[in-house]
Amino acid sequence: MSAATTPGRATPPPRTVPELLDWRTGLHPEQVAVEVHGVATLTFAQWSAGARAVAAALRHRGLRPGDRVGLLFGARDWTRFAVAYAGVLRVGAVAVPLSDRLAAGQLGYALRHCAATAVVHGDDTPAPAVPPGVATWTAGALLAGPATDPDPAGPRPDDLAQILYTSGTTGRPKGVAASHANLTVGAPTHPRRLALAHSQRFLHAFAIGTNAGQTMLLNALTARAAALTLPRFTPARFARLVEAPGTGTVFVVPSIAIELLDSGVLRGRDTGGVQLVGSTAAPLAPAVAARLAEAFPQATIVNYYTSTEAAPAQTTMIYDPSRRDAVGRPVGGQLMIADADANPLPAGATGDVWLRAPHPRAYYRDDVANRATFRDGWVRMGDVGRIDADGYLYLTDRHQDVIKTGAFKVSTIEVEAALHEHPLVAEAAVVGVAHPVLGSAVAAAVVPRTPADPGGLSLPVLRGFLADRLADYQLPSRLLLLDRLPRNEGGKVLKRQLTDLFDN
Template identity: 50%
Template sequence: MPELLRARAADQPDRTAIMTPGGRSLTFGAWDRRSDAVARALLDRGVRRGEPVALSFDGGDWPEFAIACLGVQKAGGAVLPLPTGLPPAQADGLRATAGARLTLTGLDGLEPFGARPPDVRIDPEDLAQIVFTSGTTGTPKAVAASHANLAYGYRPHPRVRPYAHSRLFAHAFPIGTNAAQMMLMDTLTAHPAALALPFFDAARFCALVDEHRVGTVFLVPPMAAELLRSGAHRGHDLSSVLLVSSSAAALPPATALELTRVFPAATVVNCYISTESAPARTAMIVDPRRPGSLGAPADPRDLRILRSDGEAAAPGEVGEVWLRCPAPPRSYLGEERSDVFRDGWVRMGDLGRLDDDGHLHLTDRESDVIKCGGLKVSTVQVEAALHEHPAVVEAAVVGLPHPVMGAVVGAAVRTAEPVTAPRLKRFLADRLARHERPVRIAFVDDFPRTTTGKILKPRVRELLAEVRNHETTSDPSPA
């Protein structure tokens, strides 16, 4: 990674790499010089090769974070980005798991005047980064990535730089997430500068896209849902956007189709990736003719569906989704063996199927499938049906224990306007089979979330367990 920065700084020292809404900016030349100084200061403090160094920066400190990140790596260390606003006890737990003895919260005292570049030899297989998974279904796991993994596919002097249609690309990903670290990698080699927002606010986001004529925007599904719910797009000109990329989870079909209308000039892409699989991903263009599909991968050989016996599933047959990672793979820190990483393939934790044309359809997370009597219910399918209701902004579906059926369907929804559970049930009656319909519905102002904005399903299950009356409503008036 340091070589990518040095090459860019040599080619375009005065070109802006990162800017913030508050007016701060960082050029490639300054990024290179200042990270050299940080690296030298860290070496003076005894940072060893491969040693994790925690970075705890506010969301508005993207330029400083970028300098610290490359400074740690130039010193031979590994970056541990901590999520913004993490409670101290949780931050301590992540540092302890990663083995980080040093934590940087700023650059004060790390940039001595005239510091010489560090003389550290970095091997491509050296540990470069530790990122924790979102922990939507359990305890977050530490995922280790080497320089060879992070820099795979990037070139110091590419013939055409990524996102060449843009002057700026915009995102509001929290610093401690895998999505944010991928944005930092893109910044090193992409044509546009990164407009990095400290947090996502739909009105502010749309205003900045309009003001700066942003050409590429990066979102996650909760951000897309909030943008659409807020109506902020109606007051701004978003015609400059030619690419909308959503990652971290699959966009609900209704949300994906609405994005194509809100950004009429843009190609909308579902980027199917996980913290474990990066840089392997499938960038799937949203096709209005196939609203239930994520799309088809650029190379069909990099995606496969396996049955429970390990054999390839036939078209239309549901199985485990695996992605091939051509780069040196990631691993769980401290674990030599894992059923997630296998011979260059990464198990995504999703169940899905391929149609006859090779388009991927996700049916559920393996851990989320509801077994109702002798039938299986896809929470993804139920959530997609809920999203089709015009009042529903977000939905989370979970299985609830039942003494006879084993489990039944429960749903929590966030709405843009009042609606009752009976009305939602009548809406779903034409879209879902009887065993798929929620027997209990709760309405929430917001969901418990991970730092990446993903909904915490275990907390939703706890919420629904407290809802005894399935006629719960978001509208106090009679149905």
Template identity: 35%
Template sequence: MNLADRLHAAAHRLGGRAVLTLDEAELTYGALEELSARLAGLLRCRGIGPGDRVAIMLPNVPEFGVVYYGVLRTGAVVVPLDPLLKRREIAAYLGDCGARLLIAWHAFAETAEAGSAGTKADCFFVVPGEFRRLLRRVAAEPAIAPAAPDDTAVIHYTSGTTGRPKGIELTHGNLGGNAATVARMHALGVDDVVLGALPLYHTFGQTCSLNATVHAGARLTLLNRFDPGRALEVIRRDGVTVFQGVPTMFIALLDHPGASDMSMLRVCASGGAALPLDVLRAYETRFGCEIIEGYGLSETSPVAATNRGGHHRRPGSIGWPIRDVEMKIVDEDGREVPSGEIGEIVVRGPNVMKGYWNDPAATAEAVRDGWFHTGDLGRVDPDGYFFLVDRRRDVIIRGGYTVYPREIEEVLYEHPAVRQAAVVGVPHPELGEEIAAVVALRTPVDGDELRDFVRERVAAYKYPRRLTFVDELPMSPTGKILKRALTP
């Protein structure tokens, strides 16, 4: 089934109900279906058909849904791009996937045009108001292109900044199945309002917010960009029941002076990075709501495992695999390790990507015997709960001892003065690597005091010898701390 069929089915049932809102702007299911069909008609007139790549560079606006489902409706492939990309990044992605068209938000027109120059992609700009007037002059494309489960629907590019960009091919089966699973696990229904704080160009926001909302017939209320005060305002104004976010969002809300009781939130789900246990506990004690932590990567569409609510939740863990998905912990030779031992997390199931676009060598390296090798280190307890330990590339070897940065970060977050923390290894002439911490504070604290706080709680070789205080840690657009951008 084409992902656009999900919208078509929902529009048939719920035509007059709102599906995408942004403050006063609103799209009903019926309007989203009609406008996406007209966008498909426009694309057909431009010669876009099955298998063609169409890049979209749009922020969190209702028009994103129109373009996304309109492209899929033609059988073409969506290539979502961060609207804040620079010219050379845009050129690299467009050139790599051979995009025929770039549909961009009007505010980024200059950069989009510069990035597309010299590629095969034409540019089309979305201007509010004018966009709808244009589409109303175009005949709707009545048919939805048929799609097999293994037909590529979306190519997501990895966030790495070095080497050749890798495009993750996700199929209609990958994305549709994952969205349906999320909707089922969260018991999403027509009365739910989902906070659209996650970027829609990213897999997390696309699957868990947009596609899961449409699958369930719920409503997605959008934020152009995440701001804790604005998020609180929208949660209360629109009666949000489901909040999916990354740890930095939950931390920012925790620190906001206007935050109070949030027990109206039926589901709070965290992913994208490890959630500090101290934050999870604070939400329960201060706000009266439970955060469910999950795990996944863009290559797994993205959800691979998650906690379940109530007594099925194990704080600090990423839960257990979702339906039809398998996970295990393996050593460097691919052999499964005993319970409690640390190894690499590998995933197998219908959520695993088709492969990396035009990169069979990278695909063969990542997917072996059907198992996707995540590069993440974890362990599993005797009850089958998985725990994320760290990224393999982030592990620090200090004087022959292995140090997992996440363990030290968890301790730093326990200190009431710490708002954000990242631990990295820095070169050392004798030890190989030394442990350094970069910290943003909510209240002043002396460096020696913070260092002693950690030293009292971990082995002597683990505490950070170097401490750097900053106002804010560098973040990716999806809310992950960019360790490669730190200068400890």
């Protein structure tokens, strides 16, 4: 077992999100906290005043501490979302961030599952169809009145603060509940310890309703830099903001990184001001990390490994060509490799990956799933991996993605990493498909760099390229060329959909 600690520094008492917002407002009232490029900016003073107004309006409408409130906003409304989120939490209710791109059935399921009392949505977002008894209000209507009534006692650190619905890549989404203490653990208590001090702004294009998006919202409270995002992502628009003065940090998911690199929009641009590029949400192929290092020569390239269930525990890996496949060492928690009964295994042994953080999360209203995933503060990540003698984590695969072909087990992560090294491959995903003799066979879905002209990509060509990189039983026996890979809002590949495409 390996753990990350901060020697010689006492752990501060847990805080609530409203307390954290009040602290930053007292320090930097006129500083921009959140900006949607070309649309809106939000200072800490505006954030705090807006949250108080929303809280007053919600109390006037009868909302009680502990009530669940869905927050349905699109990318243009990040500033209004931030205000509504903080207002819901200030009144002691529970925020349920949701994407405006959810289908009606997905939205209805989430609202019914958490027994939401109300939905707050953006003013430009049509009123959603909600289950009976669920009220709907626009953010503008809640902000229309002054915050005249006094604040109640407010939430406590151990109170439930938010519920995030997971991506559902392996089944129906689950609601992951987090307390205020979980969200604020590790937050600075001194103005000199604010994060991302090398930047005026940190740039991202993460969707509201994802764990990565919520991390950016909390970063806006704990970083010296302001959060900067786009009303709509395109590679060209994102690249212009990468180059803008003051953009010292860029956060991406692997699919965005690949799109930026392959689109050519970074060529000729001055990226020297960027000192940190962080990738999260899915494994970053070593070949893609190397290309990021080349495109951002002054930046440290960092891969973050966590999950909605485990946050804020994570491993971080600064790109190191000598440890191409490592995903880092633990930060903000503990890391363990264990056997099927959750007993710790020694360094070098392969087993289940577990992370542990203070004030752990849990599934909301799902005792069966909680027993399978959470144990004594530890979270089973659903991945297989090992820790080397220096404490670095190496992933083998997702449990459900490991391909059992004949007498062998094949890591899809390893095959995907090798495919990304081919100069004509933009994206790749590997799945197991049924085979009458072997049980399962390795199948690869590939997006060519130029989909209109795949450049001779074929199964024999790829197998020949991979022959010196992989064992024979790891070589794909089937190939599917696609214009794009199916992904969820968080950027993760929907492998069930890929399997269906091979079956059809």
